[in-house]
Amino acid sequence: MLKGALIGCGYFAENHLHAWRQVPDAAIVALCDTDPARLAAASQTFSIGRTYTSLEAMLAAEALDFVDIATGPRTHRALVEAVASHGGIAIICQKPIARTMADAEAMVAACAAAGVPFAIHENFRWQTPIRAVKAAMQEGAVGTPFFGRCSFRSAFDVYARQPYLATDERFIVEDLGIHILDIARFLFGEVAHLSATTKRVNPAIRAEDVATVLMGHANGVTSVVDCSYATALPHERFPQTLVEVDGSEGTLRLDADYRLTVHRRDGGTTVRDVAPRPLDWAAAPAHLIQESVLAFQRDAARCLAEGRLPETSGTDNLKTFALVQAVYRSAEGPMTRVEP
Numbered sequence: 318m319l320k321g322a323l324i325g326c327g328y329f330a331e332n333h334l335h336a337w338r339q340v341p342d343a344a345i346v347a348l349c350d351t352d353p354a355r356l357a358a359a360s361q362t363f364s365i366g367r368t369y370t371s372l373e374a375m376l377a378a379e380a381l382d383f384v385d386i387a388t389g390p391r392t393h394r395a396l397v398e399a400v401a402s403h404g405g406i407a408i409i410c411q412k413p414i415a416r417t418m419a420d421a422e423a424m425v426a427a428c429a430a431a432g433v434p435f436a437i438h439e440n441f442r443w444q445t446p447i448r449a450v451k452a453a454m455q456e457g458a459v460g461t462p463f464f465g466r467c468s469f470r471s472a473f474d475v476y477a478r479q480p481y482l483a484t485d486e487r488f489i490v491e492d493l494g495i496h497i498l499d500i501a502r503f504l505f506g507e508v509a510h511l512s513a514t515t516k517r518v519n520p521a522i523r524a525e526d527v528a529t530v531l532m533g534h535a536n537g538v539t540s541v542v543d544c545s546y547a548t549a550l551p552h553e554r555f556p557q558t559l560v561e562v563d564g565s566e567g568t569l570r571l572d573a574d575y576r577l578t579v580h581r582r583d584g585g586t587t588v589r590d591v592a593p594r595p596l597d598w599a600a601a602p603a604h605l606i607q608e609s610v611l612a613f614q615r616d617a618a619r620c621l622a623e624g625r626l627p628e629t630s631g632t633d634n635l636k637t638f639a640l641v642q643a644v645y646r647s648a649e650g651p652m653t654r655v656e657p
């Protein structure tokens with residue numbers, strides 16, 4: 318049994334804690350939060366009696382196999398470096414890995430130097446419909462892909478439960494786009510170049526709530542990632558990512574409400590329901606995300622037990638984080654002008 322501690326008992330940590338209860342051969346035995354009230358609430362809800370307001374005190378008192386960091390990104394580097402320097406404890410850390418590439422690289426380097434496994438809790442690629450798209454592509458359903466689109470458009474009030482999203486210096490690319498860019502990497506491979514625009518539509522928030530990215534992948538696929546929290550639709554689809562793939566042998570569409578359609582050039586169209594499985598602690602519409610938290614954590618525990626790194630290792634995630642940085646650079650930089 319792997320013994321873990323959860324660091325950060327805020328809004329999203331509840332999903333981690335519910336999910337860890339369902340992960341075989343792993344258990345959260347201690348909690349840490351600098352806020353005593355949040356710590357006490359999580360301790361009571363999940364019946365975990367060993368609680369700490371200081372990371373150092375927890376590391377001194379507990380014999381841990383892993384920590385799961387569910388604090389915000391401003392705290393990630395210091396926490397990861399402290400756990401890495403303690404030695405012998407694998408580290409899972411929420412996205413975004415950090416605020417800057419320099420911090421992210423330092424965290425990966427600190428874990429490598431200490432010889433501790435380091436993974437980012439990147440769960441969107443673990444969503445049941447996204448795994449179904451990947452499996453269909455691997456089975457050759459569309460042949461060789463040449464175009465892709467990963468689209469997340471919503472007007473869901475994410476600010477109610479995550480008020481910092483309305484006030485942080487950066488918003489949709491760093492918070493949500495990071496997942497969709499990771500899905501694009503997962504489905505279409507590494508990115509060679511990109512061009513992006515961002516925009517703030519909602520006047521009540523500080524940073525960008527719309528982003529559109531055109532990417533050229535190293536294998537020749539062109540893809541579009543588009544994200545918006547300013548898109549009021551008659552049918553709200555939060556938190557679904559819709560996917561389009563055009564390939565040499567056919568097309569694939571992941572449409573609203575988990576409908577996966579594969580059409581073959583030589584005829585034949587199949588339509589499948591790829592909805593997330595229900596969990597007793599999950600509730601619509603976030604159940605899609607909640608199920609993927611469980612899927613990620615199950616895989617992470619399996620990887621740690623087998624001495625392998627999860628697919629979203631710190632090193633791998635630097636590539637997703639580099640896309641986030643490149644989107645902001647592109648959106649702030651000069652665009653190619655169109656001559657009249």
Ligand code: NAD
Nearest residue numbers: 325326327328329350351352355387388389390392411412
């Ligand atoms: P939150 O502010 O609700 O919770 C953060 C908690 O960390 C708070 O309880 C705070 O007291 C605690 N904390 C801060 N500094 C600490 C420290 N040094 N040591 C111990 N505890 C400390 O934030 P949240 O909305 O739960 O988000 C947390 C992370 O989860 C963010 O990185 C966010 O991007 C991510 N998140 C991921 C998803 C997803 O689907 N993957 C969804 C929502 C949030």
Ligand code: 89Y
Nearest residue numbers: 475479492493496556606
């Ligand atoms: O914080 C974000 C995330 O990671 O998934 C959705 C979210 O909660 C709001 O954009």
